[in-house]
Amino acid sequence: MRWTLKPKPDPSTVEHLQEALGVEKPIASLLVQRGIETFEEAKKFFRPSLEDLHDPFLMKDMEAAVSRIELALQKGENIMVFGDYDVDGTTSVALVSSYLKRIYPNVATYIPDRYEEGYGVSYKGIDFAADNDISLIIALDCGIKAIEKVAYASEKGIDFVICDHHRPGAEIPKAVAVLDPKREDCEYPYKELCGCGVGFKLLQALNQKRGEPFGVLIPYLDLVATAIGADIVPVTGENRILAYHGLQVINVAPRAGIGAILEQVKKEQLTLTDVVFIVAPRINAAGRMKHGLHAVNLLTEEDSVQAKIFAAEIEEYNTSRRETDKVITEEALAQIDELCEQERKTTVVYRETWHKGVIGIVASRLTETYYRPTLVFTRSGEKLAASARSVSGFDVYDALEGCSEFIEQFGGHKYAAGLTLLSDQYENFKKKFEEVVSATIDPRLLTPEIQIDAEIELGDITDKFYRILKQFAPFGPGNMSPVFMSKNLRDTGYARCVGGDDKHLKARFYQKGNDRSFGAIGFDLGKKCELVSEGKKVKAAYSIEENEFQGNITLQLNLKGIEVN
Incomplete structure (x- = not known):
């Protein structure tokens, strides 16, 4: 392990803050390290206020998104809320669909099947919308790279509003609105929202336009806090405000589904870390082992008896997920030993029978063991699918971009990504990934810090x-x-x-x-x-x-x- 002592903050700034707050020097030092230098900044840090959330209309395309949804409500159109099968996606779908259903009846939800459709916006989902006379799809936690699929929907007379937080490619889909603070042409002040956070900003804007009080949105913050914890986004700025108040909702008045999970594990006061290790894996287990809609059903259920039934089913999926993950991790570790690849700068393993639903967890476990950028592949239909995980300080998304000649499609973040490729490109990709990482990684990053x-x-x-x-x-x-x-x-x-x-x-x-x-x-x-x-x-x-x-x-x-x- 590398021990790294953070630089000491400016002594005069620390002393000034210490006097202003009446705290011990170590506390003042910690605050200054976090960029908090005045009494007012400390007050905002210790008492995060919903009043400090940014105006949602600062986000590029927000006006267009709200106008299109208002038009759908006025014309009585059918709306489909579409989201990915992980925690960020399913909480996003639960958030937006339950808010819309409160004010409007014609709302359907759709989560793609991890095995049949794969990640993100799917042709099958668009066909489902067309078959059911749905003319507006709100895509959450996905869609930023769905160029061809949005065009396909448009040919069928279906409009898209995209709410995403992943890094865009060179081209933005031609949707009615594309909300993504990571767009280069978006000047929204906070760039680190999760998908559910972007969905929440859409509801904040819609709610504002409807003239309803902000308080209407507070009961939904438990979903946002769960997504913030699960998606490992920075707990700074707006995320910290949303997580702080979302945890209060979870601990004071949790929705029936989250309450049913907590009752099973006999947990009362939750921290964000508890959300990550207790609530998130169970919500994730539905999409990993069965179908993400089970998670949406749990999170939108209002009857406590039915919620307990849903929670018990999901607990079974989670138990199955743990057993599967353990077996595959052991097989992956044995494969690394067998191939004598301990000296590589990367870990890339593949077995066609590995369960697609748990390869992300296995990639995380292998990263913990060997501490280097890691990909775990399995077969997915005619192609190979992989989950990527990285080590602190290294951008695995950039590394994948450097291997794009061998990849069919990929997306994700600095530390976690997913990709698909043709099976005959696996060895070429594996070699190229090792070359790219070896050439760009600081060797110190391969030792845990x-x-x-x-x-x-x-x-x-x-x-x-x-x-x-x-x-x-x-x-x-x-x-x-x-x-x-x-x-x-x-x-x-x-x-x-x-x-x-x-x-x-x-x-x-x-x-x-x-x-x-x-x-x-x-x-x-x-x-x-x-x-x-x-x-x-x-x-x-x-x-x-x-x-x-x-x-x-x-x-x-x-x-x-x-x-x-």
């Missing part, structure tokens, strides 16, 4: 310090839970290995000159147990969390790494 916000003393960790730290949430990319480093730590004699195969480390650390000691847990750090129990001075990188045991809540260190001092 612990980014440390600040070095502190154990004595700095007080109850007040932690109370303020908790208010930095919701955490996620761009606003990660702070990681600290402390030196000259010794174990009190408590250190031991725990868990199966002694995989984890438990210890209690003290620091000379400080009268407090803290319990610590180090997941996957069992191999460091001997180092700690020998009584050597160590330095530790950790985040701070609450630990509840037998009704007592104490602060503990969640270890990220330990080294000899």
Whole structure:
């Protein structure tokens, strides 16, 4: 692991903010590191306000999108809400369809079948619209590259409003409106919305045009927060405001479907991290193992009894997903060993029988193991389909662009993408991908990094310090839970290995000159147990969390790494 200590912020700015807020120096330093330098900026950070959301009409084509939807409502047209089968897509469809159905009856929903239709806007979906006299499709979390499909729909008299957040290609589809803050000609101030976030901006604009109060939209924010967490977009700016208020909805008045999931796992107060690891995988499991419409049905169901039935079905899909993912990960790791490819800068594996629904998860697991840009391929009809995952700091989307001569189609983000290619191009692509990555990646990025916000003393960790730290949430990319480093730590004699195969480390650390000691847990750090129990001075990188045991809540260190001092 590379330990990287972030640069210390300007001391005078820290001192000024410390005085203005009446907080300890470490807190002021953390805020300045996050670009917060004044009392007013700190107030907005700690109390994210819906009033600070941007005007939705600043987004390119928003006026055209709203006008076309209003026209459809006036003329009594049939509208289809179309979205991808992952969490961002299904929450987007649930969001927009349930809002429209509140004011208008002629609304259908459509999620493509992952196996028959693949990712994004599909010809089958357009044909379904044509067969059912649907003249307007609102596409969510997809569509930015659907040039031919939008043209095909147009020939059938079907208009498109596209709400996407993926990076556009050289050409924009000729839809009635294309909402995507990543368009080069879009001057919308915040570029990092997820697909559901773009859908929410459309509803905000429509709601505004209809003269309805913003409060009408608040119950839908749980869907937006779920998508923000699941799609791993930055938790900054508008995303942080939407996630903050969406979590309040989840924790105070969750919709029936989310409430049914939480009841199954016996969880009450959720953080954004809980949403990522508890709610999102279950919603995703429907599209991975069965069909994404099951997730939409769960998220739009208003009857709590029926929601529990849907949630139980999805729990079965999730159990099946976990078992499948485990088997395929083991097979993929064995394939890497067999091919003796550990020295490559990339991981590319393929087996035609692998389940298409879980190759993205497997790619993530392989990235964790070998820490390099990774692609997992399987057969999809006559072609091969792959999920790509990257390491921190490396843009896998750009790398795929460098291999485009061998790819049929691809799309995605910096750290996650999907693609299809012809089977006879697999070896050519694999070779080219290795060449492109080898030529462009900084070798340091192939070693996992612990980014440390600040070095502190154990004595700095007080109850007040932690109370303020908790208010930095919701955490996620761009606003990660702070990681600290402390030196000259010794174990009190408590250190031991725990868990199966002694995989984890438990210890209690003290620091000379400080009268407090803290319990610590180090997941996957069992191999460091001997180092700690020998009584050597160590330095530790950790985040701070609450630990509840037998009704007592104490602060503990969640270890990220330990080294000899």
